[in-house]
Amino acid sequence: DPLILTFDCGTQSTRAMLFDKKGALIAKSKVTFEPYFSIEEGYAEQYAEVYWDKIKEASVSLKAKYPAEWERVIAVSITTMRDNCVCVDKDGKVLRPVILWLDRREADDVKLPLKQKLLFSAIGMGEGLKMHARVSPCNWIRQKEPEVWANTYKYLMFSGYVNFLFTGKMLDSTANMIGHIPFDYKNRCWQKPSGLTYPVTPVETEKLCDLVEPGELIGYVTEKASAETGIPVGMPVIAAGSDKGCETLGTGCNGDGIASLSFGTTATIQFTTTKYVEPTPFMPAYPAMIKGKYNPETQIFRGYWMVTWFKNEFAAKEELKAKELGISSEVLLDKLLEVVPAGSDGLLLQPYWSPVLKAPEARGAVVGFSDKHTKGHLYRAIIEGIGYGLLEGLKTMEKRAKFNIKRLTVSGGGSGSDAICQITADMCGLPVSRVQTYETSGLGAAMVGFVGMNEFKDLDEARDNMVHYGDEFLPNPENYRVYSVTYDRIYKNMYKCVKPLYAEMRNVRNILKNKQENK
Numbered sequence: 001d002p003l004i005l006t007f008d009c010g011t012q013s014t015r016a017m018l019f020d021k022k023g024a025l026i027a028k029s030k031v032t033f034e035p036y037f038s039i040e041e042g043y044a045e046q047y048a049e050v051y052w053d054k055i056k057e058a059s060v061s062l063k064a065k066y067p068a069e070w071e072r073v074i075a076v077s078i079t080t081m082r083d084n085c086v087c088v089d090k091d092g093k094v095l096r097p098v099i100l101w102l103d104r105r106e107a108d109d110v111k112l113p114l115k116q117k118l119l120f121s122a123i124g125m126g127e128g129l130k131m132h133a134r135v136s137p138c139n140w141i142r143q144k145e146p147e148v149w150a151n152t153y154k155y156l157m158f159s160g161y162v163n164f165l166f167t168g169k170m171l172d173s174t175a176n177m178i179g180h181i182p183f184d185y186k187n188r189c190w191q192k193p194s195g196l197t198y199p200v201t202p203v204e205t206e207k208l209c210d211l212v213e214p215g216e217l218i219g220y221v222t223e224k225a226s227a228e229t230g231i232p233v234g235m236p237v238i239a240a241g242s243d244k245g246c247e248t249l250g251t252g253c254n255g256d257g258i259a260s261l262s263f264g265t266t267a268t269i270q271f272t273t274t275k276y277v278e279p280t281p282f283m284p285a286y287p288a289m290i291k292g293k294y295n296p297e298t299q300i301f302r303g304y305w306m307v308t309w310f311k312n313e314f315a316a317k318e319e320l321k322a323k324e325l326g327i328s329s330e331v332l333l334d335k336l337l338e339v340v341p342a343g344s345d346g347l348l349l350q351p352y353w354s355p356v357l358k359a360p361e362a363r364g365a366v367v368g369f370s371d372k373h374t375k376g377h378l379y380r381a382i383i384e385g386i387g388y389g390l391l392e393g394l395k396t397m398e399k400r401a402k403f404n405i406k407r408l409t410v411s412g413g414g415s416g417s418d419a420i421c422q423i424t425a426d427m428c429g430l431p432v433s434r435v436q437t438y439e440t441s442g443l444g445a446a447m448v449g450f451v452g453m454n455e456f457k458d459l460d461e462a463r464d465n466m467v468h469y470g471d472e473f474l475p476n477p478e479n480y481r482v483y484s485v486t487y488d489r490i491y492k493n494m495y496k497c498v499k500p501l502y503a504e505m506r507n508v509r510n511i512l513k514n515k516q517e518n519k
């Protein structure tokens with residue numbers, strides 16, 4: 001009765017988990033920490049040592065609490081947050097804190113070759129590519145900390161750094177290569193310097209690590225890692241993939257017809273295709289956990305971060321009452337959702353809290369305020385706004401992939417709310433299902449671990465044995481009509497109406513910033 005030990009390393013917590021071949025979460029140890037520190041406004045960094053300390057703490061705690069189950073572990077698999085890179089020297093020593101995906105700093109304009117400038121300007125992507133280059137940490141480090149870049153032996157994804165700490169090998173999975181790096185997503189390999197977009201994130205080839213496919217062997221737990229984590233020396237470490245990719249796998253989305261919604265700090269919608277399909281032009285489809293397949297994805301940056309923002313700014317009363325009742329504040333917030341009708345009585349939110357590649361000037365917007373609106377309306381408008389953004393992505397990806405999604409699965413923090421799941425079903429007009437565990441990233445990583453250890457012949461067999469659907473939410477026809485009309489007549493036209501204002505707001509900010517710097 002073997003178990004896989006899975007580590008899910010996120011922005012605010014690390015979880016060590018044991019899964020069996022039926023997909024049951026046998027044991028779990030969770031350790032939380034402050035997500036980042038800021039030395040300047042907009043910066044978000046974390047010491048790499050913090051992550052390893054929390055991995056060790058979670059591992060040792062799990063072993064102490066479940067010694068009998070610990071003896072059944074046959075392999076380790078690891079899933080981590082995406083788009084975080086670590087600069088290390090030849091000995092694996094970290095040269096600077098990790099610049100997180102939440103970071104808002106920008107490099108100076110990167111000089112792109114004339115060919116790229118002309119081509120991407122001609123197709124309306126000139127500003128988007130310039131923004132992508134400015135927000136890429138490799139360019140900022142190269143410009144602002146040239147001595148760090150010169151001493152960088154490998155520019156590892158965070159997942160690759162964790163693999164190194166466990167096995168001593170600077171090796172990573174193709175399904176982790178998601179971020180501001182020169183990766184060829186279609187062919188699942190590093191871009192050559194002659195690649196069309198390589199100059200946007202020009203990391204030297206020798207600074208990039210070797211790659212393997214999910215399910216392949218990374219290496220074995222070293223004596224040092226064993227002493228610190230309690231995991232036996234020589235335990236196999238199997239390549240898995242990113243947290244979102246593992247979530248998609250862990251909710252059973254192995255092929256066409258099912259899409260995976262992740263209600264996390266970044267809200268996403270993903271599905272799995274055998275054909276390489278860009279979700280929007282020039283936005284790559286990510287490598288799926290299954291070799292030869294891809295995960296087109298739409299992201300709402302800082303998606304369910306908005307819920308945290310709302311709680312901090314408006315829900316002090318609910319937070320206090322929840323503590324008195326011994327329940328989570330989300331339970332009381334769900335009651336706000338239930339008393340406000342579909343459509344929030346005309347209050348509509350556009351969830352562009354952070355700029356994106358195709359909309360570098362974008363900002364958030366809320367329209368339709370009147371004196372009848374309460375904080376409950378604002379909260380529901382936030383949930384609906386995230387839903388509209390994901391629905392827009394779904395429709396776009398369906399059109400480009402030339403097939404229709406028939407069912408949705410949900411995971412992430414927001415998926416624990418019945419009210420949010422029902423709103424999602426109503427907005428999309430599709431059934432929404434939850435699987436047997438909230439820990440779908442860990443479940444997906446465990447599935448890959450079992451396949452890597454030949455306990456299942458492939459991930460389809462692993463899915464059939466390990467993924468079990470439970471709660472299902474069916475769309476309310478009347479609410480679906482409200483959302484469909486609102487989406488078609490208002491929401492999908494909203495961005496192009498306010499885009500000129502966003503652009504002018506950016507110009508004004510730059511003017512004021514330059515005046516301040518000149519002073």
